[in-house]
Every structure is written in C-alpha cells, then in structure tokens.
Amino acid sequence: MNPFLDITLRSLAVYGFMILGLRIFGKNQLSQLNAGDIILLLLISNAVQNAMVGQDTSLQGGLVAALVLFLTNFGLKKLIFKNSKIKDLIEAEPIILVKDGILDKNALNKSEITIDELEESVREHGVENISEVKLAILEVDGNISIVSFDKNNQTNFTRHKKKKNIRRKL
Numbered sequence: 001m002n003p004f005l006d007i008t009l010r011s012l013a014v015y016g017f018m019i020l021g022l023r024i025f026g027k028n029q030l031s032q033l034n035a036g037d038i039i040l041l042l043l044i045s046n047a048v049q050n051a052m053v054g055q056d057t058s059l060q061g062g063l064v065a066a067l068v069l070f071l072t073n074f075g076l077k078k079l080i081f082k083n084s085k086i087k088d089l090i091e092a093e094p095i096i097l098v099k100d101g102i103l104d105k106n107a108l109n110k111s112e113i114t115i116d117e118l119e120e121s122v123r124e125h126g127v128e129n130i131s132e133v134k135l136a137i138l139e140v141d142g143n144i145s146i147v148s149f150d151k152n153n154q155t156n157f158t159r160h161k162k163k164k165n166i167r168r169k170l
Contacts, residue, residue: 003056004064011052011068018048019076019090091140098136111138122146 052065080087095107097118108118122130125146130136135147 003054003061007053007056007061007064008068010054011065012072014048014052015069015072018044023090023092094140095138096135097138097144098130098133100135101131101133103130107138113138113144118144 053061076090080090095111097104097107097111097113103115103118108115118136119130121144122128122133122136125148127133127146127148133146133148135145137145139145
C-alpha cells in the first residue's frame with residue numbers, strides 16, 4: 001500500500017475515534033479543563049501519533065497526517081452545516097440548566113454538572129445567585145451562557161469563555 005494512503009486512512013480512523021470519544025464523554029469536558037484533562041489530552045495526542053503515521057516519522061508523513069486532519073475537520077464542519085442529521089449525530093443539543101430562576105436538576109444530572117459548578121459559573125458572570133438567572137444554558141461547546149436580570153429588571157447576557165468574560169446587554 002502507498003505509505004501516504006496508509007497515513008491518510010490511519011489519520012481518518014483516529015479522527016473518527018476522537019469525535020466519537022468526545023461525543024460519548026460529553027461536552028462539559030470541552031471547556032472545563034483541569035490539570036488532569038490537559039495531561040490526558042497530551043497523552044492522547046502522543047498515543048495516537050504513531051497510530052496515524054505508523055513507522056513513517058518523516059516530515060512528509062507528519063505533514064500528510066496534519067493535512068488529512070485539517071481537511072477532515074473542514075469537511076466535517078461543512079457537512080454539519082448542511083445536514084442536520086449529521087449535526088445531531090455528532091453534536092449534542094444545548095441544555096437549559098436554569099429557567100426564570102428555577103434550577104432543572106434533571107438537566108444538571110444529565111450534563112454531569114454539580115450545583116457548585118453551576119453556582120461558580122453564575123458568579124463568574126457577575127450574578128449573585130441562581131434565583132437572579134433568567135436562563136442558564138450549557139452550550140454545545142461546553143460553555144455555560146447566562147441571561148440574567150439586573151436591578152432595573154433589564155436582561156443581561158454573558159457568555160463565559162476561558163480567560164475572557166464577554167458581557168453585553170440585550
């Protein structure tokens with residue numbers, strides 16, 4: 001078999017496995033990385049490197065593997081955009097955790113988010129307690145978006161990203 005075709009097939013298999021793994025282990029893992037998660041990511045990347053390139057440790061082999069991953073990711077994003085069935089298969093739906101100050105414990109359990117984690121996220125958005133939250137949503141990317149009421153009963157939306165706190169009024 002052609003070595004570049006071998007690398008291409010191996011890279012596609014690893015990419016598919018990683019998509020499946022992220023789908024199985026949940027979206028809340030994406031944005032809430034701790035030290036153990038970072039170590040796991042580094043170890044996984046090291047473990048799958050040989051699975052993708054096999055014995056070919058040349059520059060060309062690495063570039064082919066990287067190109068296949070970029071193209072596959074680009075193609076998958078295009079497919080997700082155009083086909084809702086594929087999107088539903090690969091991406092989970094956003095989950096409403098709080099609505100009008102009322103906590104949905106079933107949604108928290110399904111998302112494997114503790115009340116302490118949700119309260120921390122609410123505070124990170126500048127809201128004192130859950131009763132002041134109009135809407136809290138666990139987004140597809142693993143972040144929690146918060147829509148709250150301020151003292152003048154205006155709606156405020158914030159979305160917490162790692163190391164950034166974007167705040168805007170609706």
